[in-house]
Amino acid sequence: MAVLAPLLFIFLVLGLNSINGDTDPSDVSALVAMYQSMSSPGQLTKWSSSGGDPCGDSWKGVTCSGARVTEIKLPSLGLSGGIGFQLSSLTSVTDFDVSNNNFGNQIPYSLPPNVQRLNLAGCGYTGSLPYSISQMASLRYLNVAHNQISGQLPDMFGxxxxxxxxDLSSNLFTGDLPQSFSLLSSANNMYLQNNQFTGSIDVLANLPLKTLNVANNKFTGWIPSQFRNINFLNDGNSWNSGPAPPPPPGIPAPEGGGQTRQPSGGITPSASGSNGGRKKSGISGGAIAGIVISILIVAAFIVFILLKRRSKKSTDIEKTEPRSLPPVPPQQDSIQDSSMVNTKSVDPPPVINLNLKPPPMDDNNISFDDIDNDFTAKPIVVPKKQSVAPPDATSYSIADLQIATDSFNGDNLIGEGSIGRVFRAQFEDGKVVAVKKIKPSVLHGQLSEDFIDIVSDVSRLRHPNVTELVGYCSEYGQHLLVYEFLKNGSLYDFLHLLDEYSKPLIWNSRVKIALGTARALEYLHEVCSPSVIHKNIKSANILLDSELNPHLSDCGLARLVSDADQEENVGSGYSAPEVSMSGQYTIKSDVYSFGVTMLELLTGRKPFDSSRTRAEQSLVQWATPQLHDIDALAKMVDPALKGLYPVKSLSRFADVIALCVQAEPEFRPPMSEVVEALVRLVQRANMSKRTVSLEQGSAVRTRDQDSPRES
Known part of the structure; x- marks a missing residue:
């Protein structure tokens, strides 16, 4: 009985807790936000926009274990609108299914982090897959079929x-399959049909697949032999016919008669490809190196002979007796530095330095012709890899853009920065875009191929909070970038250019903008490889869409910013102290600039304002000492908010700012930690009824301009 008594007590406590059904507050908050984001939630019986007890009251589609929500299943209910932006707090949810509804827009970044089954099929989603999916280590089932998700798949499956x-079927995906697909070690069933994928499917060859459907795409290459014994559907592609070519000398063919071709072009043996102790055949790496060295020596010798012959004809020019050139020692034949310049020397004998430069576009061969009539050899032309037009960016003609912008009329000018001017452009089909006309001085004499390389790099940046590059133009010495058009302008406009007809940003919108911008930087710094340093984070480069979702612009264009422009940025108030001293940017410099932008959101002040007293001109210097003083903090808040903000949320927001604007870069947090802090801030926000009601009323009056919802 002594043992049974405490067990009975525990049972009664747990039983009463289950009966009371007190749902975890963070789960309640997430479900309420989800309900509020929907436009037609009438099918959700017992759900409420003002709280409640989802577990105890048995909200439709919600399953609980104890006080935590574990499943949300709402398929085919005719729901529309959004699904909220607090789903990441549903840490116990393992099954999330909202398939076959009418949500549209982009899949939200915030999703249940520990979900095992995620079904978002048939919801009309556009845009790209959120990178938060890449962090779902427990995910077993992912279905986003029958949407309109587009672009190249991010390399996020590792x-x-x-x-x-x-299941990615029936979308608008393009480009090659990501290399990280090869790391899906548990993949049994994969459905990629009815998209526009290109390239080979070799990256899937060694997965433990039982069913693979790649029909109706644009795949090419040979079908790996590993797919002979699985349920494999592949019609509607452009496969190479006949057997795959043999492997290069020295590399044994894999058993089974098939070859696994990697995207890099190399061929690797199959998993069981042992040579069984047989003697290796083919050319060794040392032999290949020897051949290459020999070719270089022969090439140098040919140059030497040609120079010698030309030197005999140069008597009339040099007015000296011709001199025979001694042989060049073998150790001097190798190319040491592609930046070496040609030199003319009489004594000692000339040394031939090879100056590497791009060849003509129609010539991929090395030429030794047309050597000058002196002892200086004309640079040997070494072929350079030609730039390839970005597959996901449309090439526009200058004529098309002139028509769409009314010859770049000043009436269509919507912005101007250090890189160039931005114009609103509207095509005949009604599509509106933003055209950035790059200043001629910005490219520093770079070739058009270099510009295409920049375009290619920028076009690969895909994130809901990064401004999307849709096209480019490179004609007649003109270089232009074509971006998606965001009608609400920049954050700078909202904060500093308000007129009597404008509505100020409410607190929820400011936090939402900060969080979205932080996610964009987290993607650039910690997802992209190599990391992308922005170098110009400021409110003017944060563009807002119709729902006030932030889109960071000018990503990937840092190399176009001149030294003079960088010096100008230093004086703007956004630059980190180390940039002012050394001119060197790092990802921690971006973190500092982001902190300044958050401070701008909090106070409504410009980072540097010469119209204020000297003590208040620098926003960081004025505000930093007051960030941890709650009374002083209340006086710093943007007066446009009229006191409508939750005090705890304000304090946490200030704490994040203080971390980001620290003088020492090593003490600033990575952007992933900033994102986590802002997400917790959103989750813990406990606004008063007065604040909530007034903000919601404001949102209703200006929904097109200031909606608190996040898609």
């Missing part, structure tokens, strides 16, 4: 070892 069922 941390999903449990994913066994993946």
């Amino acid at each position: 941390q999903l070892p449990s994913l066994s069922n993946l």
Whole structure:
């Protein structure tokens, strides 16, 4: 009985807790936000926009274990609108299914982090897959079929070892399959049909697949032999016919008669490809190196002979007796530095330095012709890899853009920065875009191929909070970038150019803008490889869409910013102290600039304002000492908010700012930690009824301009 008594007590406590059904507050908050984001939630019986007890009251589609929500299943209910931006707080949810509804827009970044089954099929989603999916280590089933998700698949599948069922079918995906697909070690069923994928499917060859459907795409190459014994559907592609070519000398063919071709062009043996102790055949690496060295020596010798012959004809020019050139020692034949310049020397004998430069576009061969009539050899032309037009960016003609912008009329000018002017452009079909006309001085004499390389790099940046590059133009010495058009302008406009007809940003919108911008930087710094340093984070480069979702612009264009422009940025108030001293930018410099932008959101002040007293001209210097003083903090808040903000949320916002604007870069947090802090801030926000009601009323009056919802 002594043992049974405490067990009975525990049972009664747990039983009463289950009966009371007190749902975890963070789960309640997330479900309420989800309900509020929907436009037609009438099917959700017992759900409420003012709280409640989802577990105890048995909200439709909600399953609980104890006080935590574990499943949300709302398929085919005719729901529309959005699904909220607090789903990441549903840490116990393992099954999330909102398929076959009418949500549209982009899949939200915030999703249940520990979900095992995620079904977002048939919801009309556009845009791209959110990178938060890449962090779902427990994910086993992912279905986003029958949407309108477009662009190239991000290389984000490396941390999903449990994913066994993946359905991406019937979307608008383009480009090659990501290399991280090869790490899906549990993949059994994969459905990629009815998209526009290109390239080969070799990256899937060694997965433990049972079913693979790649029909109706634009795949090319040979079908790997590993797919002979699985349920494989592949019609509607452009496969190479006949057997795959043999492997290069020295590399044994894989057993089974098939070859696994990697996207890099190399061929690797199959998993069981042992040579069984047989003697290796083919050319060794040392032999290949020897051949290359020999070719270089012969090439140098040919140059030497040509120079010698020309030197005999140069008597009339040099007015000296011709001199024979001694042989060049073998150790001097190798090219040491591609930046070496040609030199003319009489004594000692001339040394031939090879100056590497791009060849003509129609010539991929090395030429030794047309050597000058002195002892200086004309640079040997070494072929350079030609730039390839970005597959995901449209090439526009200058004529098309002139028509769309009314010859770049000043009436269509919507912005101007250090890189160039931005114009509103409207095509005949009604499509509106933003055209950035790059200043001729910005490219520093770079070739058009270099510009295409920049375009190619920028076009690969895909994130809901990064401004999307849709096209480019490179004609007649003109270089232009074509971006998506965001009608609400920049954050700078909202904060500093308000007129009597404008509505100021409410607190929820400011936090939402900060969080979205932080996610954009987290993507650039920690997802992209190599990391992308922005170098110009400021409110003017944060553009807002119709729902006030932030889109960071000028990403990937840092190399176009001149030294003079960088010096100008230093005086803007956004630059980190180390940039002012050394001119060197790092990802921690971006973190500092982001902190300044958050401070701008909090106070409504410009980072540097010469119209104020000297003590208040620098926003960081004035505000930093007051960030941890709650009374002083209340006086710093933007007066446009009229006191409508939650005090705790304000304090946490200030704490994040203080971390970001620290003088020492090593003490500033990575952007992933900033994102986590802002997400917690949103989750813990506990606004008063007065604040909530007034803000919601404001949102209703200006929904097109200041909606608190995040898609």
